Amino acid sequence: MAKTVSPGVLALRKVVDDVHADARKAHAEGRLVGWSSSKFPCELAAAFDLDVMYPENQAAGIAANRDGEIMCQAAEDLGFDNDICGYARISLAYAAGKRASRKVDLETGEYVINPNSGKPLKDENGKVVIDPETGKPKKDPKTMVPYTVLDDIYEIEALPEGREKELRKAAIKPYRQMQIPQPDFVLCCNNICNCMTKWYENIARMRNIPLIMIDIPYNNTVEVADTNVAYVRAQFDNAIKQLEELTGKKFDEKKFEQACANANRTASAWLRVCDYLQYKPAPYSGFDLFNHMADIVTARAKVQAAEAFELLEKDLAEAVKNGETTTPFPEQYRVMFEGIPCWPKLPNLFKPLKANGVNVTAVVYAPAFGFVYDDLDGMARAYYKAPNSVCIEQGVDWREGICRDNKVDGVLVHYNRSCKPWSGYMAEMQRRFTEDLGVPCAGFDGDQADPRNFNEAQYETRVQGLVEAMEANKAKKEAEAK
Amino acid sequence: MSIYTLGIDIGSTASKCVILADGKDIVSKSLIAVGAGTSGPQRAIAQVLEEAGMTKEDMSYVLATGYGRNSLESVANHQMSELSCHAKGAAFLFPDVHTVIDIGGQDVKILQIENGVMTNFVMNDKCAAGTGRFLDVMARVLEVKVEDLGALSAQSTKDVAISSTCTVFAESEVISQLAQETDKCDIIKGIHRSVASRVVGLAHRVGIRDLVVMTGGVAQNVGIVQALEEELGHTVHTSPLTQYNGALGAALFAYQKYLKEQKA
Numbered sequence: 001m002a003k004t005v006s007p008g009v010l011a012l013r014k015v016v017d018d019v020h021a022d023a024r025k026a027h028a029e030g031r032l033v034g035w036s037s038s039k040f041p042c043e044l045a046a047a048f049d050l051d052v053m054y055p056e057n058q059a060a061g062i063a064a065n066r067d068g069e070i071m072c073q074a075a076e077d078l079g080f081d082n083d084i085c086g087y088a089r090i091s092l093a094y095a096a097g098k099r100a101s102r103k104v105d106l107e108t109g110e111y112v113i114n115p116n117s118g119k120p121l122k123d124e125n126g127k128v129v130i131d132p133e134t135g136k137p138k139k140d141p142k143t144m145v146p147y148t149v150l151d152d153i154y155e156i157e158a159l160p161e162g163r164e165k166e167l168r169k170a171a172i173k174p175y176r177q178m179q180i181p182q183p184d185f186v187l188c189c190n191n192i193c194n195c196m197t198k199w200y201e202n203i204a205r206m207r208n209i210p211l212i213m214i215d216i217p218y219n220n221t222v223e224v225a226d227t228n229v230a231y232v233r234a235q236f237d238n239a240i241k242q243l244e245e246l247t248g249k250k251f252d253e254k255k256f257e258q259a260c261a262n263a264n265r266t267a268s269a270w271l272r273v274c275d276y277l278q279y280k281p282a283p284y285s286g287f288d289l290f291n292h293m294a295d296i297v298t299a300r301a302k303v304q305a306a307e308a309f310e311l312l313e314k315d316l317a318e319a320v321k322n323g324e325t326t327t328p329f330p331e332q333y334r335v336m337f338e339g340i341p342c343w344p345k346l347p348n349l350f351k352p353l354k355a356n357g358v359n360v361t362a363v364v365y366a367p368a369f370g371f372v373y374d375d376l377d378g379m380a381r382a383y384y385k386a387p388n389s390v391c392i393e394q395g396v397d398w399r400e401g402i403c404r405d406n407k408v409d410g411v412l413v414h415y416n417r418s419c420k421p422w423s424g425y426m427a428e429m430q431r432r433f434t435e436d437l438g439v440p441c442a443g444f445d446g447d448q449a450d451p452r453n454f455n456e457a458q459y460e461t462r463v464q465g466l467v468e469a470m471e472a473n474k475a476k477k478e479a480e481a482k
Numbered sequence: 483m484s485i486y487t488l489g490i491d492i493g494s495t496a497s498k499c500v501i502l503a504d505g506k507d508i509v510s511k512s513l514i515a516v517g518a519g520t521s522g523p524q525r526a527i528a529q530v531l532e533e534a535g536m537t538k539e540d541m542s543y544v545l546a547t548g549y550g551r552n553s554l555e556s557v558a559n560h561q562m563s564e565l566s567c568h569a570k571g572a573a574f575l576f577p578d579v580h581t582v583i584d585i586g587g588q589d590v591k592i593l594q595i596e597n598g599v600m601t602n603f604v605m606n607d608k609c610a611a612g613t614g615r616f617l618d619v620m621a622r623v624l625e626v627k628v629e630d631l632g633a634l635s636a637q638s639t640k641d642v643a644i645s646s647t648c649t650v651f652a653e654s655e656v657i658s659q660l661a662q663e664t665d666k667c668d669i670i671k672g673i674h675r676s677v678a679s680r681v682v683g684l685a686h687r688v689g690i691r692d693l694v695v696m697t698g699g700v701a702q703n704v705g706i707v708q709a710l711e712e713e714l715g716h717t718v719h720t721s722p723l724t725q726y727n728g729a730l731g732a733a734l735f736a737y738q739k740y741l742k743e744q745k746a
Binding site for chain 1: 549552562563564565566589596597599600601602603604605607608687688689
């Protein structure tokens with residue numbers, strides 16, 4: 001049976017598609033297109049009507065499309081260490097002009113199919129068809145794809161007009177994240193991570209374009225001090241000045257206020273959508289939230305994003321009323337998934353969870369992007385609080401709050417090789433989760449973008465162990481209740 | 483008439499089986515020194531049945547564990563993680579256990595046990611340092627048998643620090659110690675301390691409570707056990723059945739599952 005997609009989800013997909021289409025159009029028309037870190041104040045760019053793309057989302061999309069490894073390797077060939085964040089490596093390779101392409105035969109113009117790709121061919125009874133010559137399953141030609149090769153957009157552009165140029169240009173993978181325009185400026189706010197600073201500096205130097213930087217120091221206290229707010233406010237003012245110089249336009253306060261109102265409305269709707277995971281069983285999975293990250297990051301200041309999340313909220317209310325869920329299995333256990341998913345291995349990540357009836361009902365993104373503020377000081381305070389710029393007390397508090405509200409039975413922690421600051425304090429957090437919440441935790445090694453850092457067998461054992469510990473914990477609690 | 487259950491533990495370096503009668507008496511056991519993806523599992527099963535004078539049909543329930551557990555779907559009634567099976571086996575051998583340290587071929591596991599049941603655990607990251615494989619590599623470099631490491635370390639008279647926590651770099655550290663003609667026994671003790679400090683660092687994440695039990699093949703190495711005791715400040719208990727602990731736990735779970743199914 002075909003999976004039905006709710007109107008809210010369709011609207012959210014359209015919002016992201018439009019953001020990409022608008023940026024491609026702006027670039028084609030010679031207007032400026034910027035690249036921005038995920039938690040740079042989008043309200044500022046919106047006040048200047050600038051089209052902005054988000055390399056973190058782009059890298060996640062490239063990784064999910066299985067091109068993370070080739071792009072990471074391309075960055076390593078450019079001299080970037082493989083210890084650097086996978087998103088950064090993918091983005092730096094892309095900024096350098098590297099593209100994942102389909103291998104094309106320049107003589108025939110045909111794509112060269114990889115014989116090792118594709119799924120087994122099945123007969124009308126759903127049985128795998130065996131090739132009598134090899135004794136191995138036959139491949140379904142419809143699922144076979146061309147070899148992936150690395151190409152270079154600047155090399156292609158330097159070619160004389162003609163067949164080769166056309167073929168190589170057309171061979172670049174067509175999905176939207178491999179088609180975003182090169183940047184004319186970069187907007188960097190290092191509240192989301194510190195690697196970001198050097199990542200964006202490198203892009204700016206590589207492309208010889210302006211870098212507008214907002215520095216958010218790590219906050220050792222739960223509250224944001226007034227002096228820190230003043231430091232960020234001053235940087236907002238400076239960023240406005242730089243944007244005025246870049247665009248040749250005056251800062252439009254009305255547009256800015258509208259963008260702030262939209263961002264607040266989107267964030268509020270997003271938080272309400274996240275809250276639906278508190279229902280037991282949940283009407284959807286936390287993995288769906290990961291997919292909606294694209295909207296909350298790329299379109300937070302757009303009214304269309306707010307409207308789409310509000311529509312999704314209605315869908316969810318209806319689903320709860322009707323006792324429906326998009327989770328394709330009965331929910332037996334509820335866990336918090338800590339960290340960014342391994343995008344290249346999403347199906348492998350999901351498989352043992354599905355097999356054991358484990359629904360992800362909590363992720364830490366909700367408070368991270370769902371912030372609402374009243375004024376400019378409030379806005380500065382809000383941007384001061386991102387997952388990697390807050391102290392451990394605040395981090396634990398956020399997570400334990402979601403775990404309690406969303407009634408989790410355990411915590412699955414992704415020790416993400418790409419994100420050292422996030423993974424670094426997880427061992428201590430895990431200890432506190434168990435102590436404070438009385439739930440078991442399991443950690444596994446992986447990476448948000450580089451598939452070389454994930455081992456399926458090790459992951460499966462840890463998930464199964466977590467399930468068995470949750471089972472024992474549940475039995476213990478039930479026995480105590482009797 | 484007795485109920486017989488078979489526990490199969492297919493690890494990364496060895497295949498182990500235990501047949502239990504009525505969930506309490508060990509009828510037979512087998513160990514083949516190759517694990518998942520080899521002929522080991524089938525040979526271990528054949529051997530344990532032969533030793534017991536039984537056939538597969540005599541088994542009321544078969545439960546598989548270890549990395550190769552999913553390859554035995556046609557043989558086993560059920561699969562479980564080696565984490566719970568090690569906890570179960572350790573609690574059978576030492577009823578007061580609260581902490582299990584299991585060092586396997588490629589994994590280090592620290593299990594927290596409450597009333598004989600695993601309630602939390604922590605495992606090593608994707609690194610062979612501190613695992614059985616680490617000791618295999620070191621034994622090869624030192625040209626000694628892995629089973630002799632414990633006795634040799636007992637003869638150490640001088641502290642030698644093996645600082646690296648990476649198998650490959652620790653290997654070069656050992657080679658450089660050998661080049662300086664450092665006594666092998668001292669190097670081995672240094673290796674044991676290096677393993678122990680890594681394992682203990684992991685153990686502190688879930689907390690250590692007496693009784694501490696060590697399971698897995700590496701528990702046969704008295705040098706490691708001693709180094710762990712020194713690092714932990716707790717007595718570390720081991721059993722002669724240590725290598726069979728996972729399979730024993732699997733056979734115990736198999737018995738429980740069988741009884742549950744009968745009730746249902």
